[in-house]
């Protein structure tokens with residue numbers, strides 16, 4: 001038996017269509033949802049990614065503005081610019097593309113973003129809100145993974161979910177979201193003694209390390225759901241994930257591909273968060289008699 005594929009491109013397309021509908025409804029009330037993307041420096045991958053985000057936004061009727069600054073921009077100037085965007089009521093979401101140049105403190109920059117505009121969900125206030133189950137913004141990558149599980153009708157209650165990787169932007173928030181759906185969650189990382197013993201028990205595995213072949217067929221319980229967050233290049237320069245897809249697909253029940261899996265979902269959830277930011281701003285400003 002080979003695993004069924006969770007098609008991230010198809011699901012992302014569906015989500016973008018929903019975003020387009022809700023955006024049209026906001027526009028009909030005179031509100032144009034708007035996202036400001038800040039790119040500092042010339043990193044080629046970042047230039048491609050930010051261009052994608054602008055195009056995705058345009059497709060769904062969101063207004064995305066890309067602001068580009070030189071790599072030697074002073075951190076104080078960036079903080080000042082974020083302050084201006086924070087105070088601008090026409091801007092609903094602010095995204096500072098990472099990585100930032102080395103002379104900048106990324107945490108300090110991200111924490112300068114108003115939490116109600118933190119559509120990346122990277123602010124400590126957003127992390128705290130997720131942890132205690134309060135409204136906020138969920139980081140787009142783990143949020144997209146949850147949507148993929150939802151799309152196959154998967155009930156996480158009582159299931160064992162193993163997350164490989166403990167980053168602040170994927171592993172840790174992923175574990176919190178799975179816990180929120182009543183899964184039993186194990187977080188594995190570089191100091192985990194017997195990774196295979198952990199993953200063999202898992203009903204759901206999320207691989208988010210950033211290294212090829214972290215998960216191979218011998219490590220997967222038959223029928224498990226495998227979500228691949230990795231973004232790597234193989235020896236031929238081809239885009240690949242953390243999971244040995246060809247091997248694991250023969251054991252797993254469901255699997256996400258790379259490319260065409262979590263990546264497009266990450267971008268789709270950014271649109272959802274931006275729209276949500278605009279809807280919340282509209283609700284807060286609405287006349288009580290409205």
Ligand SMILES: Nc1nc(=O)c2c([nH]1)NC[C@@H]1CN(c3ccc(C(=O)N[C@@H](CCC(=O)O)C(=O)O)cc3)C=[N+]21
Pocket residue numbers: 048049095096097098099120140231239258259260261262263264265266267
């Ligand atoms: N503030 C900030 N927020 C981010 O969300 C952020 C960031 N900085 N810095 C860089 C990473 C990377 N990232 C990707 C998202 C989607 C794809 C994606 O859609 N990948 C396609 C392939 C795209 C291609 O072919 O190049 C796929 O997996 O099918 C890739 C990369 C967001 N990031």
